Amino acid sequence: MDFDDTPEEAAFRAEAREWLVANAPAKGSPDDFSTGMLEGTMDPHQFMQRVKAWQALLVDEGWAGITWPKEYGGRGGKSMQASIWTQEASQFGVATTTFAVGIGMAGPTIMRHGTDEQKGRYLPPMLRGDEVWCQLFSEPDAGSDLANISTRAIRDGDEWVVSGQKVWTSGADESDWGILLARTDPDVPKHKGITYFLVSMKTPGFDIRPLKQMT
DSSP states (O other), X not given: OOXXXXXXXXXXXXXXXXXXXXXXXXXXXXTOOSSGGGGTOSOHHHHHHHHHHHHHHHHHHTOSSTTSOGGGTOOOOOHHHHHHHHHHXXXXXXXXXXXXXXXXXXXHHHHHHSOHHHHHHHHHHHHHTSSOEEEEOOBTTBSSOGGGOOOEEEEETTEEEEEOOOOOXXXXXXXXXXXXXXXXXXXXXXXXXXXXXXXXXXXXXXXXXXXXOOO
C-alpha cells in the first residue's frame, strides 16, 4: 500500500499548511487553545468564544467542512483532503473536535435523511459554530449498549413528550441543540423502536446538571 500523497494531495497539504502557518497559533504558544477545557486551562465560556471565532474564520476562508457541499458552507472536497486537513491542523494550537457531534454526526445525518427545510435551517449555523450540538445517547443504565436505553418519547398531537435521563453528555451546558435517542415503541425488540430526535437544549423542562471533575 502506498501512503505517499498524490501530486494533488501534496498540493492540497501544502496549501493547508501555508494557511495554518499564517493564521493558526503555534502549539505551546500563549494563544494555544488546543486543550482548553480538557485540562482546565481556560474558562469554558472563554474557550467556546475562541473556538467559535476560529470556526467562523475557517468557514469564511473555505477550510471548514472539507467534504460538505458548498451550498451549506463547506468546501465540497474529498475525504482524503479532510484527513490531510486534520493531520495538518493537529500540529497547531487549535481545537479540532469541539464541533464533532454537530459536524461529524448530526450534520451528515441531516444531509442524508433530513428535509430541505431542516438542511437549510440547521447545517449552515452548525458548520459555522453559531450553534453547538451535543450527543444525548448515554443513560445511567445504558452506555455503549444503546439498545438498553429507557428514555421514552410519546406522541402528543403534533409534538413529542420526552421523559428520562441522559448522562455523560460532554458540552451539554454550552450546547444549543442535541441529538437525542429515545424509545418510541416499547413493544418491539429493544434494537428497534428507537427514534433519533433533534432537540433544543433550551426546551422547557430540560434540567442540565454539570458533572465536575475532582481534579
